[in-house]
Amino acid sequence: MSDTETRDFIRQIIHEDLESGKHDEIVTRFPPEPNGYLHIGHVMSICLNFGVTVETSGRTFLRFDDTNPAREDEEFVNAIERDVRWLGFDWQDRLTHASDYFAQIYAAAESLIEQGLAYVESLSAEEMREYRGTLTTPGKNSPYRDRSVEENMDLFRRMRAGEFADGEHVLRAKIDMESPNMNLRDPALYRIRHVSHQNTGDTWCIYPMYDFAHTMSDAFEGITHSLCTLEFRDHRPLYNWFLEQLQPEHLPRQIEFSRLNLAFTITSKRKLKALIDDGVVSSWTDPRMPTIAGMRRRGYPPAALREFVKRAGVTRKDKLIEMGMLENCIRESLGDSVERRMAVLRPLKVVLTNYPEDQVEQMQGMNHPNNPDRGTRSLPFSRELWIERDDFMEDAPRKFFRLQPGGDVRLRSAYIISCDEVIKNDAGEVIELRCSYDPDTRSGTGSSERKVKGTIHWVSAAHAIDAEVRLYDRLFTVVNPNLADDYREVLNNASLETVQAKLEPALATLDQDTTVQFERLGYFRPDSEDDTANARVFNRVVTLRDSWAKLEKQAMQGM
RNA sequence: UGGGGCGUAGCCAAGCGGUAAGGCAUCGGGUUUUGAUCCCGUGUACCGCAGGUUCGAAUCCUGCCGCCCCAGCCA
Numbered sequence A: 001m002s003d004t005e006t007r008d009f010i011r012q013i014i015h016e017d018l019e020s021g022k023h024d025e026i027v028t029r030f031p032p033e034p035n036g037y038l039h040i041g042h043v044m045s046i047c048l049n050f051g052v053t054v055e056t057s058g059r060t061f062l063r064f065d066d067t068n069p070a071r072e073d074e075e076f077v078n079a080i081e082r083d084v085r086w087l088g089f090d091w092q093d094r095l096t097h098a099s100d101y102f103a104q105i106y107a108a109a110e111s112l113i114e115q116g117l118a119y120v121e122s123l124s125a126e127e128m129r130e131y132r133g134t135l136t137t138p139g140k141n142s143p144y145r146d147r148s149v150e151e152n153m154d155l156f157r158r159m160r161a162g163e164f165a166d167g168e169h170v171l172r173a174k175i176d177m178e179s180p181n182m183n184l185r186d187p188a189l190y191r192i193r194h195v196s197h198q199n200t201g202d203t204w205c206i207y208p209m210y211d212f213a214h215t216m217s218d219a220f221e222g223i224t225h226s227l228c229t230l231e232f233r234d235h236r237p238l239y240n241w242f243l244e245q246l247q248p249e250h251l252p253r254q255i256e257f258s259r260l261n262l263a264f265t266i267t268s269k270r271k272l273k274a275l276i277d278d279g280v281v282s283s284w285t286d287p288r289m290p291t292i293a294g295m296r297r298r299g300y301p302p303a304a305l306r307e308f309v310k311r312a313g314v315t316r317k318d319k320l321i322e323m324g325m326l327e328n329c330i331r332e333s334l335g336d337s338v339e340r341r342m343a344v345l346r347p348l349k350v351v352l353t354n355y356p357e358d359q360v361e362q363m364q365g366m367n368h369p370n371n372p373d374r375g376t377r378s379l380p381f382s383r384e385l386w387i388e389r390d391d392f393m394e395d396a397p398r399k400f401f402r403l404q405p406g407g408d409v410r411l412r413s414a415y416i417i418s419c420d421e422v423i424k425n426d427a428g429e430v431i432e433l434r435c436s437y438d439p440d441t442r443s444g445t446g447s448s449e450r451k452v453k454g455t456i457h458w459v460s461a462a463h464a465i466d467a468e469v470r471l472y473d474r475l476f477t478v479v480n481p482n483l484a485d486d487y488r489e490v491l492n493n494a495s496l497e498t499v500q501a502k503l504e505p506a507l508a509t510l511d512q513d514t515t516v517q518f519e520r521l522g523y524f525r526p527d528s529e530d531d532t533a534n535a536r537v538f539n540r541v542v543t544l545r546d547s548w549a550k551l552e553k554q555a556m557q558g559m
Numbered sequence B: 001u002g003g004g005g006c007g008u009a010g011c012c013a014a015g016c017g018g019u020a021a022g023g024c025a026u027c028g029g030g031u032u033u034u035g036a037u038c039c040c041g042u043g044u045a046c047c048g049c050a051g052g053u054u055c056g057a058a059u060c061c062u063g064c065c066g067c068c069c070c071a072g073c074c075a
Helices: A009-021 A040-054 A074-087 A098-113 A125-132 A151-160 A210-221 A232-246 A267-277 A292-298 A300-310 A323-335 A505-509 A547-558
Strands: A029-030 A061-062 A095-097 A119-123 A169-172 A186-191 A206-209 A225-229 A253-257 A260-262 A317-321 A340-343 A345-354 A362-366 A376-381 A382-389 A408-409 A418-424 A430-438 A458-460 A467-471 A497-501 A516-518 A522-526 A534-542
Touching: A009 A040, A029 A040, A029 A151, A029 A206, A029 A210, A029 A225, A029 A300, A040 A061, A040 A074, A040 A098, A040 A260, A040 A292, A040 A418, A061 A074, A061 A210, A061 A267, A074 A292, A074 A300, A095 A098, A098 A119, A098 A186, A098 A210, A098 A232, A098 A505, A119 A458, A151 A186, A186 A210, A206 A210, A210 A232, A225 A232, A232 A253, A260 A408, A267 A382, A292 A300, A292 A534, A300 A323, A317 A505, A323 A522, A340 A362, A340 A522, A376 A458, A376 A505
Parallel strands: A029 A061, A061 A095, A225 A253, A260 A317, A340 A516, A345 A430, A467 A534
Antiparallel strands: A119 A169, A169 A186, A186 A206, A345 A382, A362 A376, A382 A458, A408 A418, A418 A430, A467 A497, A516 A522, A522 A534
């Protein structure tokens, strides 16, 4: 951390606790429920929880909050572990589950009953809701609230023994049905679920609720700072109530921070799942998904994600961060590190009429323009080439400095060419350009002082390899799709465009886990699921910044 | 209409009583065989509003306004 950086409020608290001697070591936890894939919002929590302990030589637990066997699955725990590791964090031997503590949590529940602080409720769920009152009217006590300790204990043990059906009874904390804080209106502690659990099998048929299980798990693990999102602020009095009543050896402190929302995306597991179920995206790992797995497949580097959440900061204010912020982090992290290649996404044929029919020259392309030490690669050059359709305009505006009839342009790492003739089909579409090249302008020879304003990329037609390239755009058309009543109404139907591209030959053997920049286009990476050696499939990670596109857009708006 | 949280430039965000850091975006300019990168420069932010305390307030007090969260036997 440099001098100019300041600590967020949570890190301030943590450092105060270390300096005051309140704690010798910081212990945190990342507690996902294994009922879906991790997304960009979780990246924030992961980086915070693991970040503060790498910074202070503390410890962080990866703890699965598996208290609801009805909706949790092994597929998700594997995905979560992979995602956290990929992001760059290590829990070492601290992989735990709330279910590891079921016996202790159960004992804590009996202790509450003994103290007269919990009772077995026999009202139905609907009745409980009626007794609970509303936001503005107090609730009223259940007729079962004053059962004796003995009766409660007996009933609870029989709940555990499996004598009752799902929903017949529930264990509740006895706090205050008139509390303005709904969480304190005798919250449920245990419910009956005759469902087998992925870790504990059929050992239990009663499962603890989140508030109880989470607080006790924090205490058992010796968590010093239990960091969670703002919607749990109202749960804190309950969290502290458990700690006060049960007096565990370690007393964790809950601190809340605001969630991170990304513009034009959703971060709700339920809605993300709907996208999959409705066939809008292919899976949790679809490169358009804001899931960690999706972003990994798309080609976002983990360091970029870490930098992104660092820039977003940790506060208590609602955030809706611009896509540009994330994209910029990705470009920054890829720009210096990744090699350049050439690829033509929407090919237009160019024939160099003054270039010998069967000649092939090997041009040398710099692997990185800002770093000559990274060497060069051979780029075969011949009479027929592919260039980008967008790099040619028949009626070009004055500021367009690519190719146009009668105009010239530099072919990157090769020659300057001039456009002599435009060939069209019967429909009037441009299908080929007849150009001539200037032999004195070969790249790197310095034999010509000739300068042109534009440089475009190209690929030799005879040497190009074919590939599928997938171009991604945002999934939604509105800045905050979370607000839409029905997400289907705000879907971007053009979030995926697939093109058949022409690639320079060196790309045929690119490692599947290597990202490259296609010059002038953006960063690309082989798709980890669909790419094969014989049929290459690339994903566009992110485009390059494009001030020409910006000018064009402004011109359009001015019209 | 109950309780809780939050309001500093387009988006984030420092600031913790002494007279508004920084990042991203924007807009200029320079370098450039990627309209990329890189390098310079660029913001009168009525610090949500209104009062008050103070020599002095974004920072303290009071009132108001706006946004978000809470009525699962979900987490």
